[in-house]
Every structure is written in structure tokens, then in C-alpha cells.
Amino acid sequence: MLQYGSAVLLIICALSFAQVTHPQRSVEGSVITSHQDPAVRITFPSSARYLGADHFVLYEIADCELHALVEADPQKNVQKLYWVQFEGYLPTRPELHHTYDSPRHTKIGGMDFYVGTWVRSKSEKTRSGSDLEHIVALIEEKGYHLPEGMMYVRLVHLLDDQKRKELMIIYAEDLRATGFMAAELEKGGRAYGRWPSLEQDLVSRAEKSLTIEPLH
Numbered sequence: 001m002l003q004y005g006s007a008v009l010l011i012i013c014a015l016s017f018a019q020v021t022h023p024q025r026s027v028e029g030s031v032i033t034s035h036q037d038p039a040v041r042i043t044f045p046s047s048a049r050y051l052g053a054d055h056f057v058l059y060e061i062a063d064c065e066l067h068a069l070v071e072a073d074p075q076k077n078v079q080k081l082y083w084v085q086f087e088g089y090l091p092t093r094p095e096l097h098h099t100y101d102s103p104r105h106t107k108i109g110g111m112d113f114y115v116g117t118w119v120r121s122k123s124e125k126t127r128s129g130s131d132l133e134h135i136v137a138l139i140e141e142k143g144y145h146l147p148e149g150m151m152y153v154r155l156v157h158l159l160d161d162q163k164r165k166e167l168m169i170i171y172a173e174d175l176r177a178t179g180f181m182a183a184e185l186e187k188g189g190r191a192y193g194r195w196p197s198l199e200q201d202l203v204s205r206a207e208k209s210l211t212i213e214p215l216h
Helices: 002-021 131-141 192-208
Strands: 026-028 031-035 039-043 049-058 062-072 078-089 105-108 111-121 149-158 165-174 211-214
Touching: 049 131, 062 131, 078 131, 105 192, 111 192, 149 192, 165 192
Parallel strands: none
Antiparallel strands: 026 031, 031 039, 039 211, 049 062, 062 078, 078 165, 105 111, 111 149, 149 165
């Protein structure tokens, strides 16, 4: 009887995992449509190529569905990245809540977003099992190549006061156009004084690169 119960449990877990790994949002061209959490239509430039989605449990605490779009040259060198992520803590972890505290906010499609920015070198170590590891794997599986350094804008919308579900959109550009390397623009780097101006223009481009339409 114990063996039978264990087998049933394994089957249930396998079915649950299959459901988790199946993307719930639909995509047409460069438009992502979500009918829940939140119900929105997100449109990116027509020049952005959709690479696919990944749906997984992040660090065993959150349901995570991410989508990747890129703009690249003919050799598949990525110049711009559009990363969309729908995330929510699992019911088994009711004590967890998002704790974003950035003082910078912006509104897109009537929705409030926390704004954060950073630069990153491709050679930096990536945490095992992270959403970054998943997005990089997705991009590389499609034969695309990330640049040596990128500058990022993260836009995060929390769905309600419980702060357990989020819509995250990350916009990133190849750093080569700036003439600097990631280490030079980080705090303590020789070109750190240039970052505020570069950052301001980057955020502006990020906001203009997408439109969000609530579905109801």
C-alpha cells in the first residue's frame, strides 16, 4: 500500500511539473498577451525577434515564466534584449513577499513600475538556477551571441498589496556603442561619472521601446 501511495504521489508531482513548465502566455510576432497575473498585452518593436519562452520553478520558491526577444545583426550578435517575466511565489511559501525599494518609478499603460539599472560583463559569474541563467540558455540555444557587456533597465510591477506576484520587464543594450566596458562604468570605475547621463538616456529608450495595454 505504501508503494502504491508513493507511486501516486510521484505521478501527481510529475503532472504538476508538466503544468508548470508549459508557458501560459501567447505570442504573435513581437506581441506577448497575458490573460492573467496580469491581464495585459505587451508590444515590442517589430524589429525584435521572438526567441521563445521558459517556464520553471525558480529556486524552489516561485513560479516563473520568461520570454525573450532580441534585435541582432546578421551574425546573430545580440544588440538589444527584451526580457519579460511573470513571477509569483508558490502557495507553499506564504511568508514570502517582494521587497523592492527603488525610489524611482515610472508609469507605462497606467501601471506603476519600479525602475532599476545596472551594467554587467558577460564574464561575470551567473548564479546556478537563476532566471538569468535560464534567459542566457534560451538565447544561446537559438544560436545567438550575447555581447561582452550590456547595460540593463529593470521595470517591475507588483500586482497588488500582497506583493507576491510581479511583472518584470528588462531592456538591455550592447555596451559597445558607449565606448566603455562594464567595469569602467561601475562604481569605482574610471568612467563612472559618465553613467548618470548614459543611464538617463537608457531608461528613456527602454520606456519608449514597449507599450502595455491592460486587457480589462
